[in-house]
Amino acid sequence: MCGLLVNAVFGIVMAVLVASADTFVHWRVHHASSVWRRGLRGEERMNRVLRHTLERRGYRVLYERVVPGHGPADELVIGPGGVWLVHNEAWHPDAEISHHGGRLFIDGRTQSKLVDGLTARADAAAERISRVAEVPVKVTPVLAVHGGHLVRTPFAADGIVFAPPLRLIRWMSRNPSADHSPDEVEAIARAAVRALPIGGRLTPPAAGITAA
Template sequence: MTPDDQVHGLSPQVMYEQFWIKEAGERRKMRAVKAVGGLAVGVALAYRFGLSVPIMAIVGAALVAAGDAIWAWRSYEATAVWRGRRRGENITRKLLRRRLTRRGYQILDGRAVPGKASVDHLVIGPGGVWVVDNEAWDPETEIARYGDRLFLGEKYGSKVAKALVDVSESLAEVLSRESGVPVTIEPLLAVHGGELRRSVTAEGITLLKPRLVARWILNGPRAEYDDAQVELLARTAARVLRRMS
C-alpha cells in the first residue's frame, strides 16, 4: 500500500493530525539545531559580560528549545477547533465573560429569532449590542479583504457574511420592537484557525481572533445605554429570542 492509498478518503483534519505525529522526529531534529544556535549565543553573551560560560550555554540552549516547543504546540492547538477537539463557542464564551461581565455587559448564548438562524453569543452592554459567531478554517486558509469583497482562501466569503448580517438585522428588529429601545447590532465572527493576523472588516461583518473580540467591543462603542436599558434589552432578549440547545 502506498502512502497515497493510506490517506485516501481521510478528512483533512485526520490527515493533519497524522502528519503532525509523523513529523515529530523532524521537529525534534530542527529543535536540536536551533538549541545549538542558542548555545552559541549563550556562550557569546557569557564572554561579553564575564558570566559563567557553561551556565549561559545551557540557559541559551534551553530557552531556544523551550521557545520552539511552545511555538510548535501553540500552532497545533490553534487548529483544535477545526480538528473538532474543542468547541469554538466555549472558548469565546469564556473570553467574553472574563472581560465584559465586570464592565456591565451581559452575554446570552445560543439565541435566534424563531425561524431564523442562531448566533453563538449575543452581547448587550453600555456600548451597544453585538452578535458573535464562531467559525474554524484550516491553517492554510487566508482570510482577507480585497476591494470590498471578503475572501476565505480562494473563495468568496459573501455567503458567510450575508448569513451573519441577516440574522443580526433580524435580532435587532425584534429587540427594538419588543423593548422600545432602538437597537443596531454589529456582527462579529470569531475565527479559530486560518491565516488572520488581527481583524478583517468586509461585507458588513468583522472577522477577528477570539482573544480580540472583547477588546473590539470595549474599544468600539456604538451606543450609550444606561444600566436600565441594558437590563431591559437583556431581559427582552431572554424572553423573546429562542434559546438553542
C-alpha cells in the same frame, strides 16, 4: 555553534532558549487548531472568554439563542457601547483569512453565503428586539475566528469585524456603536430574552434575564 564560538555555558543557555521557543511555537499552533481538530466551531471557548471578561464588567450575554427564520445566534452581547451578535467559526490552521476591496476571502475565495447570512441574522434580531423593547435597537454582527491565519487582526470585511476571541472582545469594548445606561442595558437584555428563543424553541421563554 554558540558553545564553540563563545563557551560551553553560553552554548547550553542558547540551546535551552531555542528549545523553549520551539516548544512554545508548537504549543501555540496546537492550541490554535484545537477547536478545528475536534470538529467544533468555537462557541464553548468564546463563552468562557465572555464570562471572564465582559460579563464581569456589567455586560449581559445571552447564549445559544435562535433568530427565527435565520438560524442560531451563538452569543448576543449587550453592553453600554451597543449590542453585538457574535458568530463563531473555526478554520484549518493553515487557512488564510484576509480581505481585499472590503470583502472577506478564505484561501482566496469569497464567503458571500457566510457574511450575507450573518448580516441578515443580525438585522432580523435587531427588528425583533426593537419590537419587544419598543425602542430602536441596533445589532452589530461580528465573527470570532478560531484557528486559521489572519493576515491582520482585527479587520472589517463585508461590514463585519473578524478577530480571535480576546481581540474581538477588546474591539467591542473600544468601538461603541451606542451609549446605553445600565437600565437600558437591562431593558434590552430582557427584550432579547423574550424576542429570541433558546435553542430550537418555537416560543420565547417568559422568564427574566436569568433564563439566559
